[in-house]
Amino acid sequence: MDTLKKLEVLSEASQYDLACACGTGKNDRRQRDGAGHWLYPVPLPQGGYSVLLKTLLSSACANDCKYCPLRSDANAKRCTLSADETAKVFMDYYRRRIVFGLFLSSGVIGNPDRTMERLNGTVRLLRRKYGFKGYVHLKIIPGASDAAVEEAVSLASAVSLNIETPGEKYFNKLSDVKNFTSDIVRPAKLMSSLTTKGTQFSRVKCTTQFIVGAADENDSDIISYVDAVYNRLNFQRVYFSAYQPGLGDRSIPGEQRFELNPEDHLTREHRLYQCDFLFRQYGFEKSELFFDDSGNLPLDRDPKQVWADKHMHLFPVNLNKASKEMLLRIPPIGPTLAKKIIKLRKIHALHELSEIGLKGKNAKKALPYVTFS
Numbered sequence: 001m002d003t004l005k006k007l008e009v010l011s012e013a014s015q016y017d018l019a020c021a022c023g024t025g026k027n028d029r030r031q032r033d034g035a036g037h038w039l040y041p042v043p044l045p046q047g048g049y050s051v052l053l054k055t056l057l058s059s060a061c062a063n064d065c066k067y068c069p070l071r072s073d074a075n076a077k078r079c080t081l082s083a084d085e086t087a088k089v090f091m092d093y094y095r096r097r098i099v100f101g102l103f104l105s106s107g108v109i110g111n112p113d114r115t116m117e118r119l120n121g122t123v124r125l126l127r128r129k130y131g132f133k134g135y136v137h138l139k140i141i142p143g144a145s146d147a148a149v150e151e152a153v154s155l156a157s158a159v160s161l162n163i164e165t166p167g168e169k170y171f172n173k174l175s176d177v178k179n180f181t182s183d184i185v186r187p188a189k190l191m192s193s194l195t196t197k198g199t200q201f202s203r204v205k206c207t208t209q210f211i212v213g214a215a216d217e218n219d220s221d222i223i224s225y226v227d228a229v230y231n232r233l234n235f236q237r238v239y240f241s242a243y244q245p246g247l248g249d250r251s252i253p254g255e256q257r258f259e260l261n262p263e264d265h266l267t268r269e270h271r272l273y274q275c276d277f278l279f280r281q282y283g284f285e286k287s288e289l290f291f292d293d294s295g296n297l298p299l300d301r302d303p304k305q306v307w308a309d310k311h312m313h314l315f316p317v318n319l320n321k322a323s324k325e326m327l328l329r330i331p332p333i334g335p336t337l338a339k340k341i342i343k344l345r346k347i348h349a350l351h352e353l354s355e356i357g358l359k360g361k362n363a364k365k366a367l368p369y370v371t372f373s
């Protein structure tokens with residue numbers, strides 16, 4: 001296989017990993033270039049988006065994750081790019097301004113450190129031989145040694161390690177090879193301590209991903225871990241990936257206890273993203289979320305609406321007087337709209353929702369929760 005053919009196979013295989021600064025779902029704006037390689041948008045510090053080349057170094061893998069189409073006994077297309085090939089092809093794209101950065105992951109080639117050596121070696125080449133100073137997101141392979149994690153953090157702009165499940169009990173259902181404590185928790189803690197505020201690598205962002213629905217876990221279990229990832233590990237982002245039955249093609253004990261159809265799996269993923277936004281941008285805490293008897297978030301309404309409906313004694317909220325915190329509790333009002341309301345009401349009193357740009361379905365959704373006097 002020539003380099004571009006390998007890149008086609010490997011960038012296609014990388015699409016299931018969401019733990020990078022890209023969107024998810026239908027509106028994520030990810031796209032393919034003319035040759036079929038996945039290109040992903042990332043938000044720029046100055047605003048707007050630019051595009052990232054996302055690929056695996058290898059689709060060979062020694063591991064056995066049951067949800068994964070690349071696990072060792074699956075019938076997948078296998079190929080491996082060398083560090084030199086990857087650096088050259090990336091620099092070609094970069095010079096032609098097709099991409100501005102790189103997301104690099106890999107199946108496990110032999111063992112975690114051999115794989116990390118290839119990943120780190122590629123970025124070493126980019127940084128030292130080609131003088132590339134831009135964005136590189138590097139995957140930390142579960143079980144990587146401390147030295148390999150340290151080198152990755154020193155070379156990358158962002159690093160991610162997929163935690164996959166909320167704890168060992170669920171993790172053990174998905175792999176007989178990986179160990180939750182030594183392969184996931186240990187390197188995650190090291191990533192956290194190396195990038196903590198005030199340290200040499202505090203500019204390096206850390207992210208992770210959970211597989212949703214593969215191991216019989218419920219949303220409450222996942223949210224507890226998300227809370228710890230933000231507040232104890234101080235990671236910057238958590239991503240969720242709905243389990244796709246059939247992709248890994250291996251039965252998982254207890255899988256699909258909630259009997260969700262594929263559409264519901266995606267709605268469940270979406271509800272978890274909504275909770276994540278509530279934590280990061282709306283000042284919500286875990287204790288304010290509501291779960292049903294099975295420990296899951298209701299699928300029929302978003303978690304902020306559920307919270308509002310359980311707190312009707314706090315509504316309607318006066319849009320001309322309410323604090324920013326209270327404005328953010330109104331179901332269809334987000335941070336941008338709250339800011340706009342505060343700015344507009346300094347100029348004149350508000351009398352209707354159209355003045356703040358809320359119309360149609362969103363205005364109807366807001367009506368029971370707002371007043372103007």
Ligand code: SF4
Nearest residue numbers: 061063065068071107
């Ligand atoms: S380590 Fe697991 S999730 Fe990653 S490529 Fe290998 S089998 Fe797939």
